[in-house]
Amino acid sequence: MKGVDYKIIGADGREYSAGSVDELRQWIEDRRVGPGTWVWNGSEQRWQPASAWPEFKWDLPAAPPVLPIAPPGPVIRDADFPLRAAAFVVDTLAVGMLFSLVTLPWADTFNALQEAMTNKPDLGVILRFYALFLGTFLPLRLLYNVGFHAGTGATPGKMLFGLRVVRVDGSPITFQRALLRFFAELASIAAFGFGYFLAAMHPERRTLHDLVAGTRVVRRPVHAPIAADETES
Numbered sequence: 001m002k003g004v005d006y007k008i009i010g011a012d013g014r015e016y017s018a019g020s021v022d023e024l025r026q027w028i029e030d031r032r033v034g035p036g037t038w039v040w041n042g043s044e045q046r047w048q049p050a051s052a053w054p055e056f057k058w059d060l061p062a063a064p065p066v067l068p069i070a071p072p073g074p075v076i077r078d079a080d081f082p083l084r085a086a087a088f089v090v091d092t093l094a095v096g097m098l099f100s101l102v103t104l105p106w107a108d109t110f111n112a113l114q115e116a117m118t119n120k121p122d123l124g125v126i127l128r129f130y131a132l133f134l135g136t137f138l139p140l141r142l143l144y145n146v147g148f149h150a151g152t153g154a155t156p157g158k159m160l161f162g163l164r165v166v167r168v169d170g171s172p173i174t175f176q177r178a179l180l181r182f183f184a185e186l187a188s189i190a191a192f193g194f195g196y197f198l199a200a201m202h203p204e205r206r207t208l209h210d211l212v213a214g215t216r217v218v219r220r221p222v223h224a225p226i227a228a229d230e231t232e233s
Contacts, residue, residue: 004020004041004042005018006024028056028060035061078205078216078218084199086157087163089157090156091158098144099136146175149181153166163217163218166217166218167216170218180212180213182209184212195207195208
């Protein structure tokens with residue numbers, strides 16, 4: 001078992017790194033670990049009571065294991081701002097490609113409006129251009145963000161960097177909450193992008209739209225899945 005890393009869940013419910021098998025045996029000798037202590041084996045990638053791991057069979061006291069009510073859940077780690085920013089860039093590029101494909105049939109109209117705005121700016125031309133642009137781009141972004149967040153908890157950009165949008169308690173978000181988050185994100189944009197950069201200063205790396213929607217972006221847990229789907233009225 002050399003080279004295998006171990007972790008435990010202490011009596012206070014917190015996760016502690018125990019290091020190697022020899023270090024964990026020392027913890028057993030110091031009575032920091034008992035038969036019912038939950039132990040994570042880095043090689044097996046799973047939790048079990050200490051008494052269930054054969055390598056500690058002869059180190060533990062001969063006593064019936066006292067198991068906790070349930071095994072430990074996932075440890076939620078908030079996503080760092082650079083990862084969130086990178087995921088945002090990937091998603092924006094993806095939506096931009098979808099926009100180009102969807103608007104291909106009237107690309108000439110777009111080009112003509114852009115040329116008119118450049119050569120002879122006119123309020124009517126500007127309004128027509130942005131009405132056509134936003135009338136296509138925003139619905140695509142809505143379908144992309146809400147669809148992926150409600151369906152899988154992550155857009156392709158977030159999947160690429162191992163991120164996921166969850167509720168504050170770590171449970172998955174519903175369609176309604178994903179929709180609220182999307183419209184709250186428009187407020188982040190309207191605030192000259194400050195809503196996004198709030199994540200760089202917030203202790204849980206939450207943006208303005210996360211605060212409004214009651215969500216957070218976390219790194220996917222390694223050893224356990226996110227809790228079962230929430231139900232909301």
